[in-house]
Amino acid sequence: MSAPAPDFALQLAHVARKFGPQFVLRDVSLDVRPGEVLALYGGNGAGKTTLLRVVAGLLSPSRGEGRVFGYDLKDKRSVRELVFFMTEGGGLYADLTAAENLDFTARMYGLAPHSAELLGRVGLTAAAGKRARDLSSGMRKRLQLARMLLAPSPLLLLDEPFANLDAGGKEAVLTHLRAAQGEGKTILFSSHEPELAAQVATRTLTLNDGVLA
Numbered sequence: 001m002s003a004p005a006p007d008f009a010l011q012l013a014h015v016a017r018k019f020g021p022q023f024v025l026r027d028v029s030l031d032v033r034p035g036e037v038l039a040l041y042g043g044n045g046a047g048k049t050t051l052l053r054v055v056a057g058l059l060s061p062s063r064g065e066g067r068v069f070g071y072d073l074k075d076k077r078s079v080r081e082l083v084f085f086m087t088e089g090g091g092l093y094a095d096l097t098a099a100e101n102l103d104f105t106a107r108m109y110g111l112a113p114h115s116a117e118l119l120g121r122v123g124l125t126a127a128a129g130k131r132a133r134d135l136s137s138g139m140r141k142r143l144q145l146a147r148m149l150l151a152p153s154p155l156l157l158l159d160e161p162f163a164n165l166d167a168g169g170k171e172a173v174l175t176h177l178r179a180a181q182g183e184g185k186t187i188l189f190s191s192h193e194p195e196l197a198a199q200v201a202t203r204t205l206t207l208n209d210g211v212l213a
């Protein structure tokens with residue numbers, strides 16, 4: 001018999017994180033149900049990326065605790081398997097082509113390579129043979145979006161998914177976020193673009209002075 005589904009995709013209790021003496025996150029508590037889509041707002045330097053990195057298991061809280069689908073954030077190995085984290089330029093191999101990047105990722109997830117289809121879905125067919133390092137920042141973002149389509153992870157974390165994209169790219173992000181939502185994924189993304197974010201978010205959060213409102 002499989003384990004019962006946890007009630008929460010993410011739980012944070014009084015999480016704080018400091019760099020040197022400076023607390024960036026002071027007291028962050030949050031309960032997220034599976035299937036929720038959360039937009040995270042906050043000015044430059046408010047701590048959005050820091051919070052996403054804590055949830056991704058890449059940074060340890062200085063205080064407080066958290067769980068991802070019931071797994072303690074301290075269990076970084078389990079947490080990283082449950083989370084897909086899309087950051088600026090992250091997860092791409094600079095010397096591999098766009099197609100090779102996707103085929104490599106597919107194999108990593110135990111899937112048959114199908115880069116041509118994925119590149120088509122994100123409007124990158126013409127760039128299949130270009131090395132990731134030679135793509136524009138918007139094209140790299142589209143390639144990361146294609147990586148997200150491959151990821152079986154139930155919790156998707158995206159750091160400013162709309163940044164550096166043209167209108168078509170922004171629309172592609174919305175489309176794929178909605179599709180992921182339709183598959184029952186839980187999504188937490190930071191954004192400076194509330195009009196776009198509101199088109200997909202089921203709840204919004206704002207980080208201000210190290211706490212969530």
Ligand SMILES: Nc1ncnc2c1ncn2[C@@H]1O[C@H](COP(=O)(O)OP(=O)(O)OP(=O)(O)O)[C@@H](O)[C@H]1O
Nearest residue numbers: 019020024042043044045046047048049050051190
């Ligand atoms: N590894 C680090 N070492 C020291 N300070 C850091 C580190 N990472 C982040 N900070 C600091 O933490 C604060 C919050 O940064 P963070 O990147 O989380 O903000 P953000 O809300 O994502 O900002 P933006 O909207 O500008 O991307 C900033 O003052 C930043 O300089």
